[in-house]
Amino acid sequence: EEIQHVWNEFEKTSDYYGFQTYKWLYNWYNTVGEKVGIKLCLVRVETSEGEPLMLLPLGIQKKYGVQCLQWLGGLVTDYHAPLLGRRLSGLVDSVKFCHLWEQIKEVLPYFDVVHFEKQPEWICNQYNPFLHLDCWPFHEKSYAATLDDSWESFNKSKTRKNICADSRRQKRRLAEIGDLQFRVVREYHDIELLTSKMIEQKSRRYKETGIRNLFEDEKYRSFYLNTAKELVQTGIVHVSGLFLDDTIIAAHWGLVFRDRFYYLMPSFEGGSWAKYSPGRLLQEHLIKWCFDSDIKVFDFTVGDDSYKYNWADKEMKLYEYIEPVSFKGRQYILLTNIRQYLKKYSHLLNGLRKAKNTLKNSLLVKGAINK
16 A cells, blocks of 8 residues: 555656556556566665655566566566656766666665566656666667647548548448447446457457467456456546447557557457458547547557558657676576577568468469369
């Protein structure tokens, strides 16, 4: 209760992302973090006069037998970062921060290595002080669109004419089949229905693309279902869908915090529905909803998906930091480098396998036609 009070009070006067709210990380820790053995290490930094400067949501997790210090939030959190007092940048320069970091490490419980991932370059209008450490670029960036003027002018300036025409055509085609509706839901039954559908559609898409299915782990299913139910009434979690009569042809699970919309978990129905581009249609509805709701930034978050380039006018770099403090920590870095190397080439091998299977299927079909 004391931690909750301190955190909530600091939220009122600090800069941070929606991922660093007490409610988001509390739900993550209850459903995921605690179950994988993460020990909380919450650090409050203040001036000699007692003015709070930073709140660091950290934790220690045992990986490969190594005690690893990391940001809380794990895989479901796109930006790993501290909460910053609004005067921090004016009071703490790079030299002071590096000295401060040494002091912070001294008060933490034992750990072998620091591993901070997905650290954003900016936290609101403040430069992320953790980038004063010897960080290097994360392998992906994040993208966002500034929402000014109106949806109509924004859409016209960002979308090619043929795409606009195709969206109108797909809506007409769907309207001929049934009643097409975009809905933002807030009732528990609807939240559970749409979140479950998002998980189902995402799982199918992960399988189709050969990406690890997060939802094979029950902890992550529980996180999205429970967090939606807990936080939707606060307005932080935003659950929506594109319905054709009673069929959910696309769904989205995201966040709305301050004047920012976080586009996190979009999904769409496959099979015969894919030809109608339901995912794109829902995305357009969501951006329009943001204009209507006076949201200033549509944050596509982490990932270099090509569609983001069409909408975004802002690009933000993310950074990674690893610091060993023991022999085990140095072993961890070696293991991490090997895993990243293998992962890089496994993606190449998966691509070659898919190309081989596609070519093989094409030849089989061609052979059948020739016969």
